Amino acid sequence: xxNKQKIxxxxxxxxxxxxxxxxxxxxxxxxxxxxxxxxxxxxxxxxLNKKRVYVSTSSGxxxxxxxxxxxxxxxxEIIEITxxxxxxxxxxxxxxxxxxxxxxxxxxxxxxxxxx
Amino acid sequence: xxxxxxxxxDFKLFAAQIVNFLVIAFIFKKFLYKPIxxxxxxxxxxxxxxxxxxxxxxxxxxxxxxxxxxxxxxAGKESERIITEAKQQAxxxxxxxxxxxxxxxxxxxxxxxxxxxxxxxxFRKEARDLSLEMSKQILENAITxxxxxxxxxxxxxxxxxxxxxDKQTKN
Numbered sequence: 001x002x003n004k005q006k007i008x009x010x011x012x013x014x015x016x017x018x019x020x021x022x023x024x025x026x027x028x029x030x031x032x033x034x035x036x037x038x039x040x041x042x043x044x045x046x047x048l049n050k051k052r053v054y055v056s057t058s059s060g061x062x063x064x065x066x067x068x069x070x071x072x073x074x075x076x077e078i079i080e081i082t083x084x085x086x087x088x089x090x091x092x093x094x095x096x097x098x099x100x101x102x103x104x105x106x107x108x109x110x111x112x113x114x115x116x
Numbered sequence: 117x118x119x120x121x122x123x124x125x126d127f128k129l130f131a132a133q134i135v136n137f138l139v140i141a142f143i144f145k146k147f148l149y150k151p152i153x154x155x156x157x158x159x160x161x162x163x164x165x166x167x168x169x170x171x172x173x174x175x176x177x178x179x180x181x182x183x184x185x186x187x188x189x190x191a192g193k194e195s196e197r198i199i200t201e202a203k204q205q206a207x208x209x210x211x212x213x214x215x216x217x218x219x220x221x222x223x224x225x226x227x228x229x230x231x232x233x234x235x236x237x238x239f240r241k242e243a244r245d246l247s248l249e250m251s252k253q254i255l256e257n258a259i260t261x262x263x264x265x266x267x268x269x270x271x272x273x274x275x276x277x278x279x280x281x282d283k284q285t286k287n
Contacts, residue, residue: 058260059268068276072283087259088268090275099282101275103259111252115245 007036008043015047049095056081056091058102 010028014020020028028040053076055061055069060082069078073094083091087103120127263271 057268057272058263059265061272062269065269065272065276068273068280072276072280084260085256087256088263088271090272090279092275092279099279101271101278103263103271104256107252107255107259111248114248 002032002036004039007032007040011040011043012047015044015051020044051075052077052079054079054081054093056083056086056093056102058082058084058086058088061090 010024014024028037032040053069053073055078057080061069061080066078066080076094085104087107089100089102089105091102091105092099
């Protein structure tokens, strides 16, 4: 049995690389039980979210804008997501914080205001 | 005296007859007159008593009739009073029931109106929300491909600038 603290540390180390290192992968698959594996994945996802910034736009992001974002989030990896339903604008998720400047959000906010 | 003798009057016989008469009168008085008198007196008393009783009975009857009339009179008045009171109470009850029923109907009507108004508002809100939700769906479908590339880029840049400003404000 491995305690949660060690699982968290292992997940943090694994998240530092682009892909999970082979030795960690082997260890996790061979020695962790179902619950421990679940905990590992949860910690791994959190660790990835901490080092990544997810940027959603409706039609991709230009190099210029990407550079501006990289300057903004120097140490973090920027993951681009294309979602046509956003209409226009940009949505950014950093860890558990979401900044939404999309047309879809504008429409939703306007509709909610009208409802109330 | 001779004259008496001429008519055959005998003093001795006369005296004996007087004595006989007296004896018989005494016997009559002693043994017949008193019991007859007592019987008569008793009968007289009985008749008097009977008459008195009849008189008393007549008086009692008269009194009973008076009492009966009085009772009937009283009963009539009492029954009239009871009937009047009952009528009055019934009238009051009827008026109260009508008044209460009217109040209840008015209350129910007010409640129903209120309920209808609430349901109407609720329905309006639901209809409005539904139309807004449909509008949202339509808009969300319509915005795909609505903006030109340059407009999209301009909005992205604007968004990045806002994010930058927000971060600077936080720091």
